[in-house]
Amino acid sequence: MAKQTKVSAADSGQEFYHPSKEVVKNATIKDYEKVYKRSIEDRDGFWADEAKKLDWFKKWNKVFDDSERPFFKWFVGGKTNIAHNAIDRHLKTWRRNKLAIIWEGEPGDVRTMSYHALNREVSKTANVLKSMGVQKGEIVTIYMPQIPELAITMLACAKIGAAHSVVYGGFSVEALADRIANAHSRVLVTADGGWRRGKVTDLKSIANEAMDRSPTIEVCITVKRTGHEVHMENDRDFWYHDLMALPIASPRCETEVMDSEDMLFILFTSGTTGKPKGLVHTHGGYSVYTASTHRNVFDVKDEDRWWCAADPGWITGHSYLVYAPLINGSTIMMYEGAPNHPYPNRWWNMIEKYGITILYTSPTAIRGLMRFGDQWPKRHDLSSLRLLGSVGEPINPEAWKWYHSVIGNNECPIMDTWWQTETGGFMITPLPVTPLKPGSATKPYFGVEAAIVDEKGNEVKPGEEGKLVIKNPTPGMARTIFGDPERYNETYWKEYEDKGWYKAGDSARIDEDGYIWVIGRIDDVIKVSGYRLGTAEVESALVSYPDVAEAAAIALPHELKGNAIHVYCILKAGIKGDSKMANEIKNHVSKEIGPIAKPEEVHFLESLPKTRSGKIMRRVLKARAMGVDEGDLSTLEE
Ligand code: WT7
Numbered sequence: 001m002a003k004q005t006k007v008s009a010a011d012s013g014q015e016f017y018h019p020s021k022e023v024v025k026n027a028t029i030k031d032y033e034k035v036y037k038r039s040i041e042d043r044d045g046f047w048a049d050e051a052k053k054l055d056w057f058k059k060w061n062k063v064f065d066d067s068e069r070p071f072f073k074w075f076v077g078g079k080t081n082i083a084h085n086a087i088d089r090h091l092k093t094w095r096r097n098k099l100a101i102i103w104e105g106e107p108g109d110v111r112t113m114s115y116h117a118l119n120r121e122v123s124k125t126a127n128v129l130k131s132m133g134v135q136k137g138e139i140v141t142i143y144m145p146q147i148p149e150l151a152i153t154m155l156a157c158a159k160i161g162a163a164h165s166v167v168y169g170g171f172s173v174e175a176l177a178d179r180i181a182n183a184h185s186r187v188l189v190t191a192d193g194g195w196r197r198g199k200v201t202d203l204k205s206i207a208n209e210a211m212d213r214s215p216t217i218e219v220c221i222t223v224k225r226t227g228h229e230v231h232m233e234n235d236r237d238f239w240y241h242d243l244m245a246l247p248i249a250s251p252r253c254e255t256e257v258m259d260s261e262d263m264l265f266i267l268f269t270s271g272t273t274g275k276p277k278g279l280v281h282t283h284g285g286y287s288v289y290t291a292s293t294h295r296n297v298f299d300v301k302d303e304d305r306w307w308c309a310a311d312p313g314w315i316t317g318h319s320y321l322v323y324a325p326l327i328n329g330s331t332i333m334m335y336e337g338a339p340n341h342p343y344p345n346r347w348w349n350m351i352e353k354y355g356i357t358i359l360y361t362s363p364t365a366i367r368g369l370m371r372f373g374d375q376w377p378k379r380h381d382l383s384s385l386r387l388l389g390s391v392g393e394p395i396n397p398e399a400w401k402w403y404h405s406v407i408g409n410n411e412c413p414i415m416d417t418w419w420q421t422e423t424g425g426f427m428i429t430p431l432p433v434t435p436l437k438p439g440s441a442t443k444p445y446f447g448v449e450a451a452i453v454d455e456k457g458n459e460v461k462p463g464e465e466g467k468l469v470i471k472n473p474t475p476g477m478a479r480t481i482f483g484d485p486e487r488y489n490e491t492y493w494k495e496y497e498d499k500g501w502y503k504a505g506d507s508a509r510i511d512e513d514g515y516i517w518v519i520g521r522i523d524d525v526i527k528v529s530g531y532r533l534g535t536a537e538v539e540s541a542l543v544s545y546p547d548v549a550e551a552a553a554i555a556l557p558h559e560l561k562g563n564a565i566h567v568y569c570i571l572k573a574g575i576k577g578d579s580k581m582a583n584e585i586k587n588h589v590s591k592e593i594g595p596i597a598k599p600e601e602v603h604f605l606e607s608l609p610k611t612r613s614g615k616i617m618r619r620v621l622k623a624r625a626m627g628v629d630e631g632d633l634s635t636l637e638e
Helices: 019-026 032-041 041-051 080-093 115-131 147-158 173-183 203-212 240-244 283-297 317-328 346-354 362-371 397-407 485-496 535-543 579-592 620-626
Strands: 006-009 013-017 063-067 072-077 101-105 108-116 139-143 163-166 189-192 193-194 200-201 219-223 237-239 263-271 277-282 303-307 332-333 359-362 386-391 414-416 450-453 465-468 502-510 514-520 526-528 531-534 548-558 560-569 601-606
Touching: 019 560, 019 601, 032 041, 041 283, 072 283, 080 115, 080 147, 080 283, 080 317, 101 115, 101 147, 115 147, 115 240, 139 147, 139 173, 139 203, 139 386, 139 397, 147 163, 147 189, 147 263, 173 203, 173 277, 173 579, 189 203, 193 414, 200 283, 203 219, 219 240, 237 240, 240 531, 263 317, 277 283, 277 485, 283 317, 283 502, 303 317, 303 346, 317 332, 332 346, 362 397, 450 502, 485 502, 514 526, 526 548, 526 560, 531 535, 535 548, 535 560, 535 579, 548 620, 560 579, 579 601
Parallel strands: 101 332, 139 163, 139 189, 163 263, 189 219, 219 237, 303 332, 303 359, 359 386, 386 414, 560 601
Antiparallel strands: 006 013, 063 072, 101 108, 193 200, 263 277, 450 465, 465 502, 502 514, 526 531, 548 560
C-alpha cells in the first residue's frame, strides 16, 4: 500500500501534503467535516458522547451550564476522578500488564512500570501525602526534574483530591517562591536534582532558598535522584524513599470521589502584568477534553508507544505526557535530559530502541536537532514512527519539511496543534486524514469555533491579519485564575463580552481553504523556545538588580529559539554600564527566573520610549531594533 505522502498544489498556490492511503485506511475518523458539523450543531450531545468513553462514579445532570458566564461549568453534578480514569479503570482489564511508563534517565538508566506498578507507586505516594496531613482541596507544589516521581506525585495528589501546582524545574528561586506563595502551599515535593547535559541541576538548593522566602511551607519531601549532598532542615525535610518505606505507605488507597468541577490543578503561566496567573483546571471537563483530543488527533491505538517530549512542568506535559495518554491506556515514554546528550542522536536512538510510534515535540527542539545535520537521524531505524506532532509556536516550513522528510520518511503526517495553557487541550489542529500545509495548524478541533477578527470584531478576509478568537467555551478550558476571578474575566472574556467569545491573545490569518495560520502573540507575552514568559516578569527581575533603575524587555526573532529576549536598561544616576555589567545582569535574570529567561542582549539607554500615560512602548523598541517602520507614534512622549 502507498505509504508516502503526496504533495499537490492548493488553490492558494501553496502545497498540500495529502495523507497516504495507508494513513487514511488506519484512521478512525475519516470524515472531519461530518464529525465537525455534528459537534457544532449538537455540542452537548457530542461532548456527552465523548464523556461516556470515560468512567463516572455518578453521571452528570447537565452537560453544560453557562448561568454564571464566563465561569462555565461542564458535566454538572457528575462525580469522577481523573486518577480513576488514568489508572484504576485499566486495572480491571488486560492493560494492568501493559507498560504505562518507559523512562530513560540522561545517564542511561532505564525504569519501566506497568499500570499495575504505577498504581502501587501512586497509591503509596498518596498515603505518604495523607500522612503529611495533605487534605482534599489543598494545593501541593511540585518542583522536580523529569523523573517518574513527578508524574506519580501529580497522580497521587489527584487521587486524594488535593490539587497540584507543578513549577517547571528550569525555573529558579524567585519564580518558585512566587508560585508557592500564590498557591499558599504547605507541602513542597522536590528532588535533590536531575541530570542535564551531564551535570546535576541543583533543584534542592533552589527549593531551599525559595522556602526561606515562603512562610506557608511546613513540609518538604525530597526524592533522591542524583545522590549528591544537599541540605535538609530538621522538622521540615523528609526523604521520599524514607517515607515510602514506612508502613503508612500502603499500596492500597481509595480514590477520592470528586465533583466534575473540583480543582485538579493550577498551573502558572505568564501574562501581560507582573505576577504569573494560576489557571485552574478541573477533574471532569479536563479529563474529557484532553482524552478526546489525544485519542482523535493522534488516532491512538493500543499498539502505540507515545512520546510527548515536553516537560511535565508545562501544560503540554500535564495534558499530553501524563493525563490524556494514561486515560487512553497508552504506553508513555519519558526522558530526563537534553536531546543532544551525549550526542545529537540521543532522541533518534531512543525512538529506535523503544519503537516509538508517535513523537510530539516543539519547533524549537526540531530546529535544534536539525542543525546537527541528517547524518544523526539517518544512523537510526525510525520506521516505527507513524505520526508526528508539533506544539508551542508556529513551525517554520523549513523545519516542518525536515521533520516530515528526514524524521517521518515522507510517511508521517505532522499534527501541528495550536492551543494554550488556558485551553487545556488542542484547539486548532489537523487529524491524520487532513491534507496539511507546512506551517498551518489547519482547522478547529471538534466543538471549537475559531475566527480571525478585526478591531471591531468582524471576520477578516482571507489573507488578512487579525485577532484569533474562540467563539464558544469548551470542556477543557480553565475555569478561572486561582484567587483572582476578576482577572480571568478581564483577560479573556471582557473584550467580547456581548458576543461571548474568548480572546486568545494571538494574531493569525485564515486562507482561502479555511486554514488558520497563527502568527504569534499580540500581548506582552514572549515565546522563547516555545516557553511562555511575560515581559513584565523579566523587567521585574531586571529592576531587582541594584544598578538598574528602569527596564524594558522585548522579543526579537531568533533562528533556533523562535524568539530571544533583548533588554533595555536605564541605570541609576552616575552609573555607567559596560559588558561586564551586561553579563552580570544576564546572570541575575537567569538566577531569579530561570535560564530560559536569560537575555540574549543587554542594552543601556538614557531613556525609554513611553506613552504620555507612562507605559513603555515596546513595539517602538522592537521596530527600532529590527530597522522597520515605527508605526503610529502619536501617543509617544519623547
Ligand atoms: C501560546 C500558548 C499549548 C501548549 C504549549 C504552549 C503559541 C502554541 C502553537 C502552534 C503557533 C502556537 C501561541 C499560544 N502556540 N502552539 N501550534 N502554532 N503558535 O502553551 O505556554 O500557554 O502558550 O503558544 O502563541 O497563544 P502556552
